[in-house]
Amino acid sequence: MADYYIGLMSGTSLDGADGVLVDFSVSAPRVLASASAPFSSTFQAELLALNTAGHNELHRAALAANQLVGVYAQVVQALLEQAIPQGITPGDVLAIGAHGQTVRHRPQEFGDDPLSGGSNAGYTLQLNNSALLAELTGLDVVADFRSADLAAGGQGAPLVPAFHHAVFAQPARSIAVLNIGGISNLTLLPAQQERGGVQGFDCGPGNALMDLWCLRHTGQAYDAKGSWGASGAVIPGLLARLLAEPYFDKIPPKSTGRDLFNAAWLTAQLQGFESSPAQDVQATVTALTAQACARDLLRHAPRTTELLVCGGGAFNDELMRKLALALPGVTVQSTARHGLPPLQVEAAAFAWLARAWHQQLPGNLVAVTGAKGPRVLGAMYLAPTVAHCV
Known part of the structure; x- marks a missing residue:
């Protein structure tokens, strides 16, 4: 049975987005297609600037997230174009696992809000617009992989x-x-x-x-x-x-x-x-x-x-x-x-994490992140009924 997932990763190097199409139906995951797209120097500089506090950063972060998703969509299209000669259609892809772009990672940044219920969760922030990615690609998107682990007292990292x-x-x-x-x-x-x-x-x-x-x-x-x-x-x-x-x-x-x-x-x-x-x-x-x-x-x-x-x-x-x-x-x-x-390992890892979400299996390791227990990681954004990619 077909078991295809796409993984997308843009890491702390800020150089661009990498994507892979992975077949998990075989004993060892097999990459069927890979693609990447570089970030422009202007976009790279903006992402770097958003790692620290700055003027109008909420507005700028939202626009950067939309721009990032535009790059992600280009990578997905390139993957699907490579898949078609292999007899794989967009409808065969079960989901995209999209990490997003980390701009803050503060797992031990605790607040003192008495309404927090004593939670010791810090925060991590990945720029993304998963609904827009689902709209542009016509594929389901699993994203926000780190929050559940942080909510359970973990570091939210590393997840690979x-x-x-x-x-x-x-x-x-x-x-x-x-x-x-x-x-x-x-x-x-x-x-x-x-x-x-x-x-x-x-x-x-x-x-x-x-x-x-x-x-x-x-x-x-x-x-x-x-x-x-x-x-x-x-x-x-x-x-x-x-x-x-x-x-x-x-x-x-x-x-x-x-x-x-x-x-x-x-x-x-x-x-x-x-x-x-x-x-x-x-x-x-x-x-x-x-x-x-x-x-x-x-x-x-x-x-x-x-x-x-x-x-x-x-x-x-x-x-x-x-x-x-x-x-x-x-x-x-x-x-x-x-x-x-x-350059395919991390993107493949997020395809694997998307598959784990689909199967409702834990994606974290307690000994690694320090969370209170195993957690299913991510949230699903459903695709529209009409696909926009080839």
Whole structure:
């Protein structure tokens, strides 16, 4: 029986939207089509600005959500055009899983409203207009995946470890999956004979600080293959200061975002190092991402033998080299070696979460997010009766 879902993801790197069409009717989920659409530099700048308080931000956020959905709809159309030659029609797709664009993530931002009933839920905010996406695509949309976990006292993140377990776990070996987007998150998948279950948490910055510094000093949106960072030398004193950030020593469950690791944070850390060559700072923030991820892996899963890397960071050769150096005895390689290219993993995860909602199955892992219990994640927005996409 057909079991097709579309997953859409736009992450903290703010570079664009990725989408996949996934067939879940086979033993291992199979990506049948993939597509992406970049964000314009103007839109990227607006999304970055909306990560902090600003003038008229509610109005601007609503308009940005509509613009984001326009990009999402383009990606869906591209996926459906690829599906038709495979004999798959839009009516065969059961739902879209659309994450939205995170602009705030404050899971521990508690209020003191006496009418809250003592709830300890913080908040997370993803820009989206799911009703508009359903209208534009003619497909049902599952969205707002994080709120139910937060309402249950969880972090609302990371949500991909359950998918990582379903796709990458190997009963005889302990492995880990590292997603390096704007923020890095780690999933620990123990061998069956090991004690403990799946763990997952945000390590800290992924590409966010590297991209920020690269854009500021080279005009390029990212450091292609890490070559600019590779031309510099790590500044030991600066690296030590960066690694002294208290977040890195927090015990999971933990999650973070641009609310912490942003331009203001980096500027504060650079005090006293202002005269350092820009490429040396780039080398140092690259080392920060590698060291933070490696330290978390060694601290929480020292028996891991293989690290699978996905997200844009998998294409940063210098970052991958630094990860391998920091993890002797661990094979560091792309998720592509296991059948799922790095830029498809997160989008496929949200297709999987949409399917979990459809089947009314929990999408969170309590040990990962810290929620009081398993929760069905997301909300459904029904499609109109007339489809607008091909």
